[in-house]
Amino acid sequence: MAKVKTKFVCQECGYESAKWLGKCPGCMAWNTFVEETEAPAVKTKGAASAFIHKKEKPSSIINIESSHEARISTLIPELDRVLGGGIVPGSLILVGGDPGIGKSTLLLQTSHALTRSGLKVLYISGEESVRQTKLRADRLNALSEHLFVLCATNLVNMEEAIEQIEPDFLVIDSIQTTFHPDITSAPGSVAQVRECTAHCMRLAKHKGIATVLVGHVTKEGAIAGPRLLEHMVDCVLYFEGERHHAYRMLRAVKNRFGSTNEIGIFEMQEAGLKEVTNPSELFLSERPLGVAGSIVVASMEGTRPVLVEMQALVAATNFPSPRRMATGVDHNRLSLIIAVLEKRMGFFLQNQDAYLNVAGGVKLDEPAVDLAIAISIASSFRDQPTQAYDVVFGEVGLTGEVRAVSRIDARVKEAKKLGFKRAIVPDKCLKGWNPPKGIEVIGVSTVAEALTAAFGR
Numbered sequence: 001m002a003k004v005k006t007k008f009v010c011q012e013c014g015y016e017s018a019k020w021l022g023k024c025p026g027c028m029a030w031n032t033f034v035e036e037t038e039a040p041a042v043k044t045k046g047a048a049s050a051f052i053h054k055k056e057k058p059s060s061i062i063n064i065e066s067s068h069e070a071r072i073s074t075l076i077p078e079l080d081r082v083l084g085g086g087i088v089p090g091s092l093i094l095v096g097g098d099p100g101i102g103k104s105t106l107l108l109q110t111s112h113a114l115t116r117s118g119l120k121v122l123y124i125s126g127e128e129s130v131r132q133t134k135l136r137a138d139r140l141n142a143l144s145e146h147l148f149v150l151c152a153t154n155l156v157n158m159e160e161a162i163e164q165i166e167p168d169f170l171v172i173d174s175i176q177t178t179f180h181p182d183i184t185s186a187p188g189s190v191a192q193v194r195e196c197t198a199h200c201m202r203l204a205k206h207k208g209i210a211t212v213l214v215g216h217v218t219k220e221g222a223i224a225g226p227r228l229l230e231h232m233v234d235c236v237l238y239f240e241g242e243r244h245h246a247y248r249m250l251r252a253v254k255n256r257f258g259s260t261n262e263i264g265i266f267e268m269q270e271a272g273l274k275e276v277t278n279p280s281e282l283f284l285s286e287r288p289l290g291v292a293g294s295i296v297v298a299s300m301e302g303t304r305p306v307l308v309e310m311q312a313l314v315a316a317t318n319f320p321s322p323r324r325m326a327t328g329v330d331h332n333r334l335s336l337i338i339a340v341l342e343k344r345m346g347f348f349l350q351n352q353d354a355y356l357n358v359a360g361g362v363k364l365d366e367p368a369v370d371l372a373i374a375i376s377i378a379s380s381f382r383d384q385p386t387q388a389y390d391v392v393f394g395e396v397g398l399t400g401e402v403r404a405v406s407r408i409d410a411r412v413k414e415a416k417k418l419g420f421k422r423a424i425v426p427d428k429c430l431k432g433w434n435p436p437k438g439i440e441v442i443g444v445s446t447v448a449e450a451l452t453a454a455f456g457r
Contacts, residue, residue: 005038014190014226036191037184072169072210075113078266078275079106081302082237082250084258087169090208091257092201094175094230096215096223097239102248103214105140105272106239107171108133112142114169120146122167126153126177140272153187155180155196159203167209172200174214176224188216193225197232230254241268245361247282248273262302280307280418283360289388293380295454296420297372298393298411299364305407305414307391309359310369312376317353328358329369337373337396344400345447347381368405370396371424374447375454386454389421400447404428412441424453 008017011034015026020033071086080086087093097103104125111121125133133149136142150161155178162170172178178196179187186192197213204211213233215223223230230236234256241248250264265276276282284307288294293312298305317323326334334356341347354377358364371394379386393411395403408429415423416439423435427443435441444450 006035007038008033009036009185009190011190012226014194014228034189036189072114072119073117074110075116076110076275077277078264079110079250081304082252082258082262082264083235084255084262087210088234088257089168089210090204091210091234092197092204092232093210093212093235093237094215094223094233095212095237095239096217098217098221101239101241102266102268102273103239104128104136104173105268106250106266107173107212107214108136108142109140109272111147111169111171112137112140112144115144115146118146119168120148120165121169121171122148122150122162122165123171123173124150124152124158124161125173126151127173139270142272153177153179155199159199162203162207162209166207170204170209170211172211172213174216175200175229176216188224190226193229197229201232240363241361247276247361249362259302262304280305280414283308283362284418287359290385292383292385293376295372295376295379295386296391296415297364297369298391298415298423299366299369300407300411303410305410306362307414307418308362308364310372310376311357311359312373312380313355314349314352314377314380315355316351322349322351323353323355325354326356328361328363329356329373330365333370334373336398337370338377340396340398340400340447341374341377345378345451347378349377349381352381366405367395367403368393370394371402371447371450375424375450378451379454382455384455387422389419390424390454391415391420391422392424392450392454394424394426394444394450396447402426402444402446402450408433412436412439415439424450 008020010024010026010032012029012032013027015024023030024032071088073086074080095103111123114121130149130151148165152158175193175196176188179192180195183191183195200211218224236254238251238253239248240251246268248266248268252260252262265279266273267276287309295310296307297310298307324335338349338354342349356373371392374396375392393405395405397403404426408425412423416436420439422440422442424442424444427445430443442453444453
């Protein structure tokens with residue numbers, strides 16, 4: 001009897017070793033090696049790879065005919081926005097998110113919406129039975145004769161069902177539960193995830209089936225499995241949000257067919273996910289008026305302007321090291337703005353705790369929110385409220401200057417639409433631009449000028 005050969009594989013990056021190691025040399029992670037049985041290599045006849053079905057000769061790129069395939073609209077504008085206008089036929093999309101955030105709900109609603117366009121959809125679930133999926137569909141009212149449901153985890157059985165139904169849109173929930181019988185490792189391992197994803201990619205490209213894979217995430221929030229998984233797919237979407245809040249955000253971190261700056265905002269309701277067409281009005285619905293430490297900032301999420309409330313709380317501390325805590329913005333950005341206020345404005349914040357929060361659970365990562373951070377901290381420190389219908393934006397430099405930002409017209413137009421009376425903006429943005437009527441636009445060049453405009457002195 002032949003001796004069974006084994007190897008140790010890192011479950012984070014796929015590094016292989018002949019013996020167990022406590023620390024992976026590839027990704028420097030601890031206790032990630034799992035013993036797996038080495039499967040004998042399968043020799044292919046003729047083709048060097050299963051991806052190649054026939055030999056092709058290199059062609060000049062000028063002589064290649066390009067076909068402009070129309071995108072498939074999901075009939076969900078927020079999802080189409082994130083995807084860049086719709087689903088590209090033959091594309092492979094990876095959707096990740098925390099457990100219970102609503103990934104399966106979103107994809108089941110998308111599947112039902114596509115059937116209304118006359119497309120045939122196959123929804124394969126490896127985590128729920130067909131009866132459980134039917135219960136979810138009843139709650140979401142996602143019932144259609146063109147929506148087919150299968151409970152399977154064997155990739156060979158999945159391929160047989162795909163050959164039988166020939167769908168236009170395929171959902172596999174999830175890739176971590178899928179396994180190929182020719183690979184000896186357990187489902188969810190690096191080898192299984194890599195090979196199953198490669199098989200799905202070949203299937204999507206050759207048959208032109210738009211395929212969506214659901215991926216689990218780790219405790220750190222990254223998609224579980226090797227990093228190669230995100231490189232193989234065409235689009236990577238993250239479904240984010242707090243489990244205790246009703247709002248969910250769909251964000252693209254990779255998209256070969258569109259921008260990665262767009263976000264889609266949904267609200268979780270009893271009947272499923274509902275699109276939020278005006279997120280600014282939603283985020284400002286509970287904003288208190290006339291309270292110190294609160295200011296509204298106009299931020300850009302892709303091509304969409306979003307107005308959110310920036311809250312700051314500055315309180316004296318008895319400890320030698322004051323605390324700095326930020327939610328929704330970069331912690332280092334908060335420390336930088338506090339240093340600018342101390343050095344350039346003379347604020348004594350060395351014995352003050354500073355807490356910063358973006359209301360609504362939104363994450364802002366653009367420099368245009370710097371001016372709002374500075375004004376909200378100054379408002380709380382002075383215990384002096386700003387005007388209730390002011391909106392601000394601008395980047396703050398280390399010398400205290402306010403730098404220009406992009407898309408000032410879209411930001412001011414959104415503020416005017418929501419009833420704001422004044423906008424404090426960088427004065428460099430006003431060159432060659434005529435502000436709209438109905439809102440006062442104040443240009444400032446330094447933080448000192450911005451604070452004078454916000455507080456009146």
